[in-house]
Amino acid sequence: MVTIFIDNKPHQVKPDQNLLQACLSLGFDLPYFCWHPALHAVGACRQCAVKQYKDDKDAKGRIIMSCMTPVSEGLRISVDDPEARAFRKGIVEQLMLNHPHDCPVCDEGGECHLQDMTVMTGHNYRRSRFRKRTHQNQDLGPFLNHEMNRCIQCYRCVRFYRGVAGGRDLNVFGAHDHVYFGRHADGPLESEFSGNLIEICPTGVFTDKTLKEHYTRKWDLQTAPSICVHCGVGCNTIAGERYGSLRRIMNRYNRDINGYFLCDRGRFGYEFVNSHKRIRTPLVKSPSPPAGEGRGEGGKPADRETVLTHIADILSKAKGVIAIGSPRASLESNFALRTLAGENSFFSGIGNEEQSLVSLIIDIQKNSPASSPSLREIQAADAVLILGEDLPNTAPLMALAVRQASRNKQFEIAAAMKLPLWDDNAVRNAGQSAKSPVYIISPAETRLDDVAAKTAHVPIQDIVRLASAISQKLDPNIPPLSSGERTEVRGQDVDALAKEIATVLMNAKHPLIVSGTGCQSTGVVQTAANIARALQLKGKAVQLAFAVHECNTLGAALLGGRTLDEAFTVMQDGLADTVIILENDLYRRADEASVEQFLGRAKNIIVLDHIMHRTADQADVVLPAATFAESSGTLINYETRPQRYNEVFVPRGDIQAGWKWINAIMMATQHPAPGGFATLDDIIRKMSRELPLFAELADLVPPAGFRIAGQKVPRQSHRYSGRTSMIADRTVHEPKPAYDADSPLAFSMEGSEQQPPAPLISRYWSPGWNSVQALNRFQQEVGGDLRKESTGTRLIKMIGGQSEYFRIDLSEDPAESPQYFIFGSEELSNLSPALGKRRPMDDQQDPRMTM
Amino acid sequence: MFSILRSILTVFMTMFRKRITVQYPEERSTLAPRWRGRIILSRDPDGRERCVACHLCAVACPVDCISLQATEDQMGRRYPEFFRINFSRCIFCGYCEEACPTCAIQLTPDFEMGEYLRTNLVYEKEDLLISGPGKYPGYNYYREAGLEIGGKAKGEGSQDEPPVDVKSLLP
Known part of the structure; x- marks a missing residue:
């Protein structure tokens, strides 16, 4: 810690940061544009000027840019100095010369960093009588709206898009006051992280096109802390609702996971909540045709009481019940189903191959000494080996973390030259094209290949061969492949490549192995574990990450359900005639014929889900379950970290959380489970x-x-506006706000204005800071932990030490691997119209292949 | 003694003053144009809706009696899909008019809004919209904004230069 003097008062600050960061962490209102905690400092906008003094006798001082000044012992500055203030005001005035008169129709209005900074500096009257420069806009695809007139040339967008996200199709063009940020021509932005430009841009150049469809100001959104449900990473989000429909998803800072960024699937996939395919009332088909004769078309809407009595009737007459859970339903819903049906009748609802893989991954995480890293830890790795996983398509934020990890070499070089690490241009200049080694061995090209030291695109069995060779280079005691070793795969010399990778991993301080369920191959997962084990035995602090593809895959698997194949067998043997399916489309989990046969044999099918799909079409009773936005629950991410999502709004009609429906069924059937599941806390x-x-x-x-x-x-x-008028077209009586018995959050504008604990933060706002940059005020120090942070834990802690090497059998591995698409492979986000426009033409594919 | 006489005289003199009580509703007094009565939505000089659905009136409203939803026509012009004022809650403070950046929402010198049913005091956009510019003739927000909308291309706004040619290197 060093002491600096701000306006003659001493303050203790950390030495390895710039002055702007230090001032903001101390709570000073210092305006800035080009600096961002994740993009570091380039000193482009000249907005964060303060006055520096030589010593306490110096009365004159000189103006410096705080973002380009390192803090040092005894530094004396003034934030409040009139000259520095006038300077900052002048900069904003100059930026406003060309800023259009758009705020009323600008989507950024009310959460605009430029508005905040303009108010902060006190510039409030336009003196210029000249005209404003204008630009033609571009069509940037279904996600982003482009309005170049509003640009203030801070360069944040290109620094994020090219420097952080590794995109290539956004750049700055032109010269002097004509600079233009856009693509070379109209067209969708290619990077899967383009949505972050909405939050990165300090003004309204890049705004959310999906929000524009149903535009609502930030202050009018009812928001709650949520978790992304579109892949296994578990990014933290803030979901916002107005007039009963979900309006947008914004990033919620979690230092361990997504930091400041989200992927486009997570940000724009939310619209399935408003989809016309939603199930909004209970549906009952009557009378049930005898088994095997096909089922009547379409259920009829029924009221809650009727449907519950009907279900109680079905269950009381049932010969046996099969309850199928879901990797996309909350842990609580799955657990409630497991309690309703009993442990032996609970099936986790994951496809067979995937379930065996996930069980293997859980075993490895339980027994392997290699820890399962958070994204923040992945970012700190200095050598990465990716085995068989197409990260940008299956776990995009993990890919982003690996991309940042590849920059660690640059930071190393810069640190050796004693450069401050926050000085972005200096670090990049010193590092040039140096990269920490990333090796990608995958079935096909990935969008991460550009940061890889070497890539090998080989079939799955060859991935296993290569990985096995690497593990043997690390530890000759590892049992060799039982058959089919080769010296060359697809023109790659196995021995040389394995040797190179093994050496790099051995020389690294924090080696990281990444694999996952993507290849649907046991061999890939096992060799990844073997490599990690071998490195660990050599005394390396190795980390081992496995990507899983759905938001609660691990949760469903950890509950210990039986496999889907077993469910099919139980039905075939006639041990059960009733099926309860929780938020699951079985056609995505197993081949069509077996599902048809399974559902055909069932006498009664009860489906709880929020969207119609082929399985729900065949159900006798369909119950409208709530989506992530309408219910609360827990999801478990790829590293077994449980996280809570909260109800954003109260759904209309009979829609309620899966676990609430199951509780209602239990009440109706007088289930013996004691206690009941009235609230989330009860279940937990x-x-x-x-x-x-x-x-x-x-x-x-x-x-x-x-x-x-x-x-x-x-x-x-x-x-929050319109309270006494939003439902006035239906009734002028204003009902009491709904009470939330499941969380400490209220459906109201009344409540504590203090900062809540991190999992309860539902918006970023602080006096004078209306934009997302208000996040600075929620952090202990800018870019660091949140105040009142409770660092989440992993369910599976490192136990370590007891694992054996796997003996790998190549014959079990599939010959072909499925192809994944960030837009299109996931079931729910697929229903979002914006995402649909970016989907590759995959209509004819086997649904399982796109899982 | 004197003060008592003075008081009696003052009261007596009042008898000869001009009456200010008006026999409403038979007689009506003239209200100033800035009187804060029934709220209307006005149109710009081209006859199009002035409201751009910026939500500022709604947020300024101390009793939260204004609600609206923004939408856009095909040419990118934003307007309210619905615009509702619950006059049974309105306190006629005029903050909405003050907040309005486009002179769309205005208070008028009409206060005769009595109803037997509260539901009849809920005014929708059809009830609020008038056919003229109201108190502020001439102002057209979209002519000032930099936004491209139907009938106005980029650079045609009253404050705008023509769009720059990005490929030009001329100073």
């Missing part, structure tokens, strides 16, 4: 009692009874 308490693995789940998030100074945490901003 019961779950942590019954399953020791989930013992810590209750401490994850403050319970529903948590209050700050006796108050709940509001979901609505204190500026």
Whole structure:
């Protein structure tokens, strides 16, 4: 810690940061544009000027740019100095010369960094009588709206898009005051991280096109902390609702996982919540035709009581019940189903190959000494080996973390030259094209190949061969492949490549192995574990990450359900005649014929889901389940980190969370399970009692009874408008806001204005900071942990040391690997119209192949 | 003694003053144009809706009685899909008019809005929209904004230069 003097008051700050960061961390309102905690400092906008003094006798001082000044012992500056203030005001005035008169129709209005900074500097009257420069806009695809007139040339967009996300098709063109940020021609932005430009851009050049369809100001959104449901990474999001429809997804900062960024699938996939395919009322087909004769078309809407009685009737007459859970339903819903049906009748609802892989991954995580890294830890790796996983398509944010890890070499070089690491241009200049080694061995090209030291695009069995060779270079005791070793695969010399990779991994301080379920290959996962084990035995602090493809794959697997094949057998043997399917389309999990046969044999099919699909079409009873935005629950991500998503809004009609429906069924059938599942906390308490693995789940998030100074945490901003008029077309009586019994959040603008604990943050706002940059005010130090951060834990802790090497059998591996697409492979986001426009033409594909 | 007489005289003199009580509703007094009565939505000089659905009136409203939803026509011109004022809640403070950046929402010198049913005091856009520019003739927001909308290309706004040629290197 060093002491600096700001306006003659001493402050203790960390030495390895720039002055702007230090001032913001201390709570000073210092305006800035080009600096961003994730993009570091380039000193382009001249907005963060302060005055520096030589010593306490110096009265004159000189103006410096705080973002380009390192903090040093005894540094004396003034933020409040009139000259520095006038300078900052002048800069904003100059930026506003060409800024259009757009705020009322600009989507950034009300959460605009430029608005905030203009107010902060005190510039409020236009003196210039000259005209404003204008630009033609571009069509940047279905996600982003482009309005170049509003640009203030801070260069954040290209620095993010090219420097962080590795995109190539956005750049700056032109000269002097004509510079233009865009593509070479109209067309969708290629990078899967383009949506972050919405939050990166300090003004309204890049805005959310999907939000534009149903535009709502930030202050009018009812928001709640949520978790992305479109892949296994578990990025934290803030979801916003207005008038009963979900309006947008924004990033919620979690230092360990997504940091400042989201992928486009996570940001724009939300529209399935508003989809016309939603199930909004219970549907009952009557009368049930006898098994095997096909089922009547379309159920008829029924009311809640009728349908519950009907289900109770079905269940009481059932010969046996098969309950199929889902990797895209919450842990609580799965657990409630497991309790309803009993442990032996619960099937996890993951495809067979995938389930065996996921069980293997869980075994490895339990027994392997290699820890399962968070994205932040992945970012810190200095050598990465990716085995068989197409990260940009299956776990995009993990790909982004690996991309950042590849820059660690540059930071190393810069640190050796004693350059400050926050000085972006200096670091990039010193590092040139140096990269930390990333090796990608995958079935096909990936969009991460550009940072790879070497890539090998080989069939799955050859991936296993190569990986096995690497592991043997690390430890000759590893059992060789039982058959089919080769010296050359697809023109790559196995021995040389294996030797190179093994050497790099051995020389690294933090080697990282990444694999996953993408290849649907046991061999790939096992060799990855073998390599990690070998490195660990050599004393390396190795990390081993496995990407899984759905938001709660690990949760569903950890509950210990049986496989889908077993369910088919049970049905075939006639041991059961009733099926309850929770948020799952079986046609995506197994081949069509077996599913047809399975569903055909079932006498009664009960489906709980939020969207119609082929399985729900065949159901006798369909219950409208809530999506992530309309219910609360827990999801477990790829590293077994449980995270809570919260109800954003109360759905209309009979829609309710899966676990609430199951609770209602239990009540209707007078199920013996004691206690009931009236609230989320009840289920979690019961779950942590019954399953020791989930013992810590209750401490994850403050319970529903948590209050700050006796108050709940509001979901609505204190500026929430239209309260007495939004439903006035239906009734002039204003009902009491709904009560949320499942979380400490309130469906109201009333409540504590204090910063809540991190899992309860539902918006970023601070006086004077209306944009997302208000996040600075929520962090202990800018770019660091949040205040009141409760660092989430992994369910599976490192136990370590007892694992054996796997003996790998090539014959089990599939010959071909499925192809994945960030837009199109995931079931829910697929229903989003914006995402649909970016989907490759995959209509004819086997649905399982796109999982 | 004197003060008592003075008081009696003052009261007596009042009898000869001009009456200010008006026999409403038979007689009506003239209200100033800036009187804050029934709220209307005006049109710009081209006869199109002035409201651009910026939500500023709604957020300025202290009783939260304005709600609206923004939408856009095919030419990119933003307007309210619905615009609702619950006059049974309105306190006629005029903050909405003050907040309006496009002179769209205006308060008028009409206060005769009595109804037997509260639901009849909920005004939708059809009820609010008038056919003229109201108190502020001449102003057309879209002529000032940099936005491209139907009938106005980039650079045709009143404050705009023609769009720059990015490929030009001329100073």
